Amino acid sequence: MILYFSGTGNSRFAAEVIASVTGDDLHDMTPDLRAGKAPVLHSENPWVVAAPTYAWRLPLVAESWLRGARLSGSRQVYFVLTCGGSTGGAWRKAKRLAETCGLAYMGFLSVVMPENYVAMFKVPEPDEAEEIIREAVPVLERAGRTILERKAFPPEAPQAGGAFLTAVVNPVFYGLFVKDKKFRVTDACTGCGLCEKRCPMENIRMKEGKPQWGGACTHCMACICRCPAEAIEYGKRTKGRRRWEMKEK
Numbered sequence: 001m002i003l004y005f006s007g008t009g010n011s012r013f014a015a016e017v018i019a020s021v022t023g024d025d026l027h028d029m030t031p032d033l034r035a036g037k038a039p040v041l042h043s044e045n046p047w048v049v050a051a052p053t054y055a056w057r058l059p060l061v062a063e064s065w066l067r068g069a070r071l072s073g074s075r076q077v078y079f080v081l082t083c084g085g086s087t088g089g090a091w092r093k094a095k096r097l098a099e100t101c102g103l104a105y106m107g108f109l110s111v112v113m114p115e116n117y118v119a120m121f122k123v124p125e126p127d128e129a130e131e132i133i134r135e136a137v138p139v140l141e142r143a144g145r146t147i148l149e150r151k152a153f154p155p156e157a158p159q160a161g162g163a164f165l166t167a168v169v170n171p172v173f174y175g176l177f178v179k180d181k182k183f184r185v186t187d188a189c190t191g192c193g194l195c196e197k198r199c200p201m202e203n204i205r206m207k208e209g210k211p212q213w214g215g216a217c218t219h220c221m222a223c224i225c226r227c228p229a230e231a232i233e234y235g236k237r238t239k240g241r242r243r244w245e246m247k248e249k
């Protein structure tokens with residue numbers, strides 16, 4: 001079973017491509033996170049965790065979801081992390097996480113997908129994004145075949161400074177940057193409520209037809225990138241900046 005967490009759709013897409021090869025079921029972590037419930041799941045096929053990279057590591061919310069999950073059946077787990085460029089030493093944390101969960105670590109795959117961190121960086125132009133996705137598809141299909149054969153993923157090539165980024169910079173990043181105070185809504189808001197429905201942290205409440213952020217954000221970028229009216233900004237830097245969302249198939 002493929003267990004995925006996705007703010008803007010890249011990791012959901014990765015999960016879907018792998019499932020198209022393995023024929024496996026997909027399970028979205030977001031409804032469990034929103035409901036605050038620990039999932040109880042059974043699969044005879046290996047577990048595959050597909051998620052974005054947040055500061056060179058699996059998102060902390062996805063890690064705690066996995067720690068809380070009651071998984072029966074297969075004891076093997078693969079990790080597939082989508083990223084804008086580098087997963088650093090994320091594989092080490094994933095390996096340790098597998099051990100903590102009593103699962104056999106079958107490897108880690110980094111897959112470059114379009115950058116979605118609009119609060120910090122520019123996202124790619126549409127033609128660039130298309131090219132990135134075109135290159136990712138065969139990588140994901142190959143991963144699907146490896147999973148079908150129950151073989152381990154080949155080891156990740158070491159990334160310069162990866163261990164430091166994951167172990168040292170990641171906690172600093174969460175402490176300093178993962179906050180929602182800079183989100184604001186503009187007059188373009190239509191009051192549709194989609195941002196409230198989509199936030200995996202249940203961190204948005206509609207008040208008088210406008211979103212309000214509640215202080216429990218994990219910076220997934222779902223609200224700002226998926227608002228149909230582009231009515232959400234993050235400080236000054238996102239003004240006029242393109243958003244990224246992988247459209248559902």
Ligand SMILES: Cc1cc2nc3c(=O)[nH]c(=O)nc-3n(C[C@H](O)[C@H](O)[C@H](O)COP(=O)(O)O)c2cc1C
Nearest residue numbers: 007008009010011052053055056083084085086116
């Ligand atoms: C909070 C945050 C941190 C990120 N950190 C990294 C990173 O360390 N390395 C990287 O290559 N991309 C990073 N990215 C980019 C995403 O990992 C990438 O765009 C991913 O495919 C988004 O997946 P999603 O659409 O499933 O949410 C980050 C994005 C966010 C929102």
Ligand code: SF4
Nearest residue numbers: 189190192193195227
């Ligand atoms: S998704 Fe956008 S338009 Fe809809 S309520 Fe939220 S901010 Fe307003």
Ligand code: SF4
Nearest residue numbers: 199217218220221223
């Ligand atoms: S408030 Fe926005 S960025 Fe923060 S977790 Fe919710 S949807 Fe993601």
